[in-house]
Amino acid sequence: MSEYAAVARGVTKRFGQTLALDDVGIEIRAGESHALVGRNGAGKSTLVSVLTGMQVPDAGEVSFFGEPAPPVADRAAWRRHVACVYQKSTVVPELSVAENLFINRQDLGGGLISWRKLRREASSLLETYDVAVSPDELVSALTVEQRQLVEIARALSIGSRFVILDEPTAQLDGPAIERLFDRLRSLQDKGVTFLFISHHLQEVYEVCQTVTVYRDARHVVTAPVAEMSKPGLIEAMTGEAGGLNVPGGDDRPSSGEEVLRVSSLSGEHFSDVSLLVTRGEVIGLAGSASSGKHEFAETVYGLRRPSLGTISVDGSAVRGGDVPAALKAGIGCVPRDRHQQGLVLDLSIAENATMSTAGSFVWPSAQRSAGRAAIAAYDVKAAGPDQPVSDLSGGNQQKVVMARALAGDPSVLVLINPTAGVDVKSKESLLGVVDAQARRGKAAIVVSDELDDLRVCDRVLVLFHGRVVREFDRGWRDQDLIAAIEGIAGEMDAGQ
Structure with a gap:
């Protein structure tokens, strides 16, 4: 052989x-x-x-x-x-x-x-x-x-x-x-x-x-x-020397003005989670696959209906379990699975990038113009706005998902695994978009299994068995965050 x-x-x-x-x-x-x-x-x-x-x-x-x-x-x-x-x-x-x-x-x-x-x-x-x-x-x-x-x-x-x-x-x-x-x-x-x-x-x-x-x-x-x-x-x-360059946000200003308030929210796999995010602030959510972090984020942007609790944006209540209501309230999202939830693969870049504005009529010329703008703004490698997204690489597809999330100029971004399946430079580009949006006064929640994604955050909350168990300020150590994710931190704290 x-x-x-x-x-x-x-x-x-x-x-x-x-x-x-x-x-x-x-x-x-x-x-x-x-x-x-x-x-x-x-x-x-x-x-x-x-x-x-x-x-x-x-x-x-x-x-x-x-x-x-x-x-x-x-x-x-x-x-x-x-x-x-x-x-x-x-x-x-x-x-x-x-x-x-x-x-x-x-x-x-x-x-x-x-x-x-x-x-x-x-x-x-x-x-x-x-x-x-x-x-x-x-x-x-x-x-x-x-x-x-x-x-x-x-x-x-x-x-x-x-x-x-x-x-x-x-x-x-x-x-x-x-x-x-x-x-x-x-x-x-x-x-x-x-x-x-x-x-x-x-x-x-x-x-x-x-x-x-x-x-x-x-x-x-x-x-x-x-x-x-x-x-x-x-x-x-x-082709370039160096490693991953993730914006840390150390010099990113925050007004302290409330944008998103989640009060005692409960739902499938999570319970009694409260969260306040201010303008210009990026919050990270970490935890294992069974921690409830994905379900919590999907409830915030309307994909799941909460069993208890409330969500409000800029002081106005948002109806739970209703994605169009969340979009209208100013919540944009990058969902967990770009193939099943984020894109219509047979449609063009322009059609996908403007999908979150589909509640109103969009002229084809304006749609193509928006598609060209998305290609330029997010560095999408493509032949043009009419190219089907199925022809794009994974990283470029994810950039189109990000463009769609931002098309309606939302006040709040909910991003679940925003750099999943993308290369180093695409990762830098996507996290750079998050940082830039925060500097424009947007609030963001980043839910990720990758520690590098969380380095763009001002604070990271760790969920364990559906509840928030720890909060880390910027500058956390990998081993401390991982210990909390695995449920070790509480035991270590109790033994001290």
Whole structure:
């Protein structure tokens, strides 16, 4: 068997006038976790589409374990060679775990479906890969972490020993990420090879042995992770020396004038949370995935209905559970999931960027003008305002979501994981927008699993089991914030 699970050489791919890959390559050793990193638009997604047989390169060749890639039309052969677990889940929520594991092959090769045999085979598969879910459970009831493990198990059951993981931790909290990494290491020990794509560079150092960097559609460097420093890795990605530059807000003025007041708010997964945000102030919300921070933020901007409590903007009450009412009151939002909640992928940049003003008629010429303004203001890499957002990279899609949130000039911004799945420079750009809006007198709530996102905040509140347990002023230490998020801080304080 070849020492390489997958090899791509001399791959070039164009989409019209856009050069997506320019004579790139990658060599992934069998049994390793190999990271592929780069800024949004660097060519990572296009390489994945070539490695999975979804796109035919204009030039170049691909092989798996020393054998040439199969014809593109032979999808079954591709699935035996390579599988991809995408950031956007491909499991079917309405089907059971067993049905998802053997989707399109429920007859197990026998012609007729035996549901008893299907459940038995699913149980065996789940046990083999230590996935602790019932084969009869609906996938819609699973956590994000469990869905990912089901997708990995499904890929391995087909026979593939090479799995591509596309932003696998984007929707996981700290403990879930550690469990996923433990599972990856265990599977590596069993001979499974991973191509690991992530914008979280720390994860590259935790789980990968080799890293490849693409920039502007070209291959920049491949090196052992142990020999690549973080500043060196960022420089390879951006072409610029230095690390992440997040605005700290130390010199940001605050008038002390109240903008948002949340009083004794309770809802799904959180209870009795009160909050006052003044003009020019940025408040951070931190906590685990089960802390209630997401549900609280979604209640503030109207996606969820509170069970108790009140919300007011500029002294006026806001009707709960009503997104249009929240928009009218002056609350703009960047939702948790840009694909499901933030964008209509088939619509243009201009249409998406002006969607929050859809309560009034917008002339097409004014809409395109607003789209061009958004492209310029938020540095969206695009052909023009009429380009569908589905054609954009993840970072540029997130910039369009931010443009839409700000289109109505809201008084309050609620931003949930605002830099999820974006590269270093896009992260800097998006957090810079938050800082700039605060300097204009806007109030903002930033809810994030990433500590760097919270550095733009004046204060950070930590939720644990649905309640605020700690508050940190600007200048907090990572270890203190993490301890509070994990519920350790209270125990430490009690023991002092």
